[in-house]
Amino acid sequence: MSKVKQRRRYDLIILGNGAAAFAAAIKADELGKSALMIQGGTIGGTCVNVGCVPSKRMLVAGEVIKNTFEHDLGRGAIARHNEKFDFSKILRSKDQIVRAFRKEKYERVLRGLSNVDVIRGFAEFVSRNEVRVRSLDDASGSRNKGGKVFRGKNFLVATGSSPTIPPFPGIEKVRYWTNVEALSPLRKPESLIVIGGRALGLEFAQMYARFGTNVTLLQRSKTIIPDEEPEIAEALTKYLRQDGVRIVTGVTIKGIREEGRRGKGARRITVEADARGKYAKFEAVALLLATGRSPNSLGLGLEKIGVKTQKNSTNAGAIIVNDEMRTNVPNIFAAGDVTGEPMLEGLAAREGTIAAENALTRGHQKVDVDFVPRAIFTDPQFATVGLTDAEAVRKGYECSCKILGFDQISKARVIGDTRGVIKMVADERTHRILGIHILSRNAAELIHEASLIVKNKYTLEDVVNTIHVFPTLSESIKIVAQSYFRDVGATSCCI
Numbered sequence: 001m002s003k004v005k006q007r008r009r010y011d012l013i014i015l016g017n018g019a020a021a022f023a024a025a026i027k028a029d030e031l032g033k034s035a036l037m038i039q040g041g042t043i044g045g046t047c048v049n050v051g052c053v054p055s056k057r058m059l060v061a062g063e064v065i066k067n068t069f070e071h072d073l074g075r076g077a078i079a080r081h082n083e084k085f086d087f088s089k090i091l092r093s094k095d096q097i098v099r100a101f102r103k104e105k106y107e108r109v110l111r112g113l114s115n116v117d118v119i120r121g122f123a124e125f126v127s128r129n130e131v132r133v134r135s136l137d138d139a140s141g142s143r144n145k146g147g148k149v150f151r152g153k154n155f156l157v158a159t160g161s162s163p164t165i166p167p168f169p170g171i172e173k174v175r176y177w178t179n180v181e182a183l184s185p186l187r188k189p190e191s192l193i194v195i196g197g198r199a200l201g202l203e204f205a206q207m208y209a210r211f212g213t214n215v216t217l218l219q220r221s222k223t224i225i226p227d228e229e230p231e232i233a234e235a236l237t238k239y240l241r242q243d244g245v246r247i248v249t250g251v252t253i254k255g256i257r258e259e260g261r262r263g264k265g266a267r268r269i270t271v272e273a274d275a276r277g278k279y280a281k282f283e284a285v286a287l288l289l290a291t292g293r294s295p296n297s298l299g300l301g302l303e304k305i306g307v308k309t310q311k312n313s314t315n316a317g318a319i320i321v322n323d324e325m326r327t328n329v330p331n332i333f334a335a336g337d338v339t340g341e342p343m344l345e346g347l348a349a350r351e352g353t354i355a356a357e358n359a360l361t362r363g364h365q366k367v368d369v370d371f372v373p374r375a376i377f378t379d380p381q382f383a384t385v386g387l388t389d390a391e392a393v394r395k396g397y398e399c400s401c402k403i404l405g406f407d408q409i410s411k412a413r414v415i416g417d418t419r420g421v422i423k424m425v426a427d428e429r430t431h432r433i434l435g436i437h438i439l440s441r442n443a444a445e446l447i448h449e450a451s452l453i454v455k456n457k458y459t460l461e462d463v464v465n466t467i468h469v470f471p472t473l474s475e476s477i478k479i480v481a482q483s484y485f486r487d488v489g490a491t492s493c494c495i
C-alpha cells in the first residue's frame, strides 16, 4: 500500500507498520499533524500477520478438536464426533481471518487518515532529521540502492522484532521453523521438536499436539516459564503433558543436524543435548525455534545519529527509551518490540500513542510498564499482572501469598473444568495486592479485573467486599482474597 503526496518534510516520520506505528499514525492524524509511515513489511506487522491473530486462531482450532472429543459430562452424554479434521481447512480459515483483519483494521484505517502518507520501503537514518527510504525487492527481500530522502521534525522507530536464532552447533545447516513457518506449514508434521518453553513455544507445542503431531519441547531452564510462579509452571507442565506434549527441562543443546535432504530419504532432524547431566538425543521431522525475539534495530543507522541501544543484556539491541518513549536524541522516539521486553501488542500500541503525543505536543505522558497484563494462550490459559512472590520479596515487601485450586471455584466445577490455580501476592503489612497470577480457562479474560486491582493499589478487603457474579470464574479473584481470612473450603457458595 502506498499513499504519498510526496511531502518532503513531516511533523512525524514513523519507521515501521505494526501496532506501535499504527497507534502513532492515528494519534498524529487526530492531532492534525502530518506524518509519514514507512512500511518495511506486510501492513499491520507481526501481530495480525504472523503473531497473535493467526496463532490464536489455530489454538482455538486445537481446542475445538480436543473439546469435541473429551468432556467430563459423563460417558455417552454426548455422541463422540468424528475425530477426523481437515488441517488444510484450518490453515485456510486462519488465512481468511488474517486477510479480513488486515483489510479492516489496517488498510481501511490507513485510508481514513488524511494527514498520514505511506511509502513502502526500508528506512535508514541519514541524519537526525532525515531518513532514506529504499524500495524493497518483494521477491528476494534485498534492498535496492539509492532511495528517497524524507525530512522530519520528529521520528518514531517502531520496527518491531525478529526471531532470535541461538548459535546452536549445526543450526546453520538445518531447515528450521520460526513462528512464520509454524503458522503456515506445507503439511502437518508427524513429529516436532520445539526449543523454548515460554509463551510461543508452549502455545505452538500444545497446538500441534492437539493436531496429532508428536511434540517434544526442550527448555534450557529447570522449568518452563521460569520467571513465573513455580506452582503455575508446575501445573501447566502437568496439563501440557496430559495433552501429549513431551516436556524436557534442564536441556543444553550440543548439536543439531538434519538428514534426508534433497530427496535422500525421509527428512529427520536430530537434536543432541545434555539433559540434566545426561546425554540425550531427540528426533523429529520438524524443528521449531521459539527461543525469543530480538529487536529490529540493526541497519537503521542508529549508531550514525547517536541513538543508544542496550548492550550485553537479554534485551541486547533494544533501543533505550525512558517512560515517555524518548531516546537519548531529543526528536527521536521509539515504541513497541524494538524497545525490548515485554513484547506485547497492547503495550506496543500504547507506547506508539504516547510517543506520538509527546513528540507532537511537547507532552510528558508516561507509559507505566508495572501493571501490564500478559497471557499465554495455552489451554488452560495463563495470565499474570504485577509482582510475583519472588519479585515482591526482592523489592522488600513483607510478602504474603495464597494459592487456590480451581476445584474450589463453583463455576469451574459447574462447567466441568477444574484445571488451574490462582495465586495472589499481597503486602502482609498493608494488605495491598501486589500481583495476581491465574492459570485457568479464560484466564486472559479474567486478568483485567486483576489489572485494575493491582494498578489501583486495592487491598484484600477491597476485593472481598466487592460483590462478584455467582457462578463465574472471576469469582476466583475474590475467593483467593477471602482465603487470607477464612477457610474458603468451609463456606457456602457466594459468601
Ligand SMILES: Cc1cc2nc3c(=O)[nH]c(=O)nc-3n(C[C@H](O)[C@H](O)[C@H](O)COP(=O)(O)OP(=O)(O)OC[C@H]3O[C@@H](n4cnc5c(N)ncnc54)[C@H](O)[C@@H]3O)c2cc1C
Binding pocket: 015, 016, 017, 018, 019, 020, 021, 038, 039, 040, 041, 042, 044, 045, 046, 047, 048, 050, 051, 052, 053, 055, 056, 121, 122, 123, 124, 158, 159, 160, 161, 179, 200, 296, 300, 335, 336, 337, 338, 343, 344, 345, 346, 348, 377
Ligand atoms: C507467534 C506470535 C504470537 C504472538 N501473540 C501475541 C499475543 O497473543 N498477545 C500479544 O500481546 N502479543 C503477541 N505477540 C507479540 C506481538 O505480535 C508484538 O508485540 C507486536 O506485534 C509488536 O508490534 P510492533 O509494532 O512493535 O512491531 P511489528 O508488528 O513487528 O511491526 C514492525 C514492522 O516494521 C517493519 N520494519 C522493520 N524494519 C523496518 C525499517 N527499517 N523500515 C520500515 N519498516 C521496517 C517490519 O517489517 C514490521 O512489519 C506475538 C508474537 C508472535 C511472534
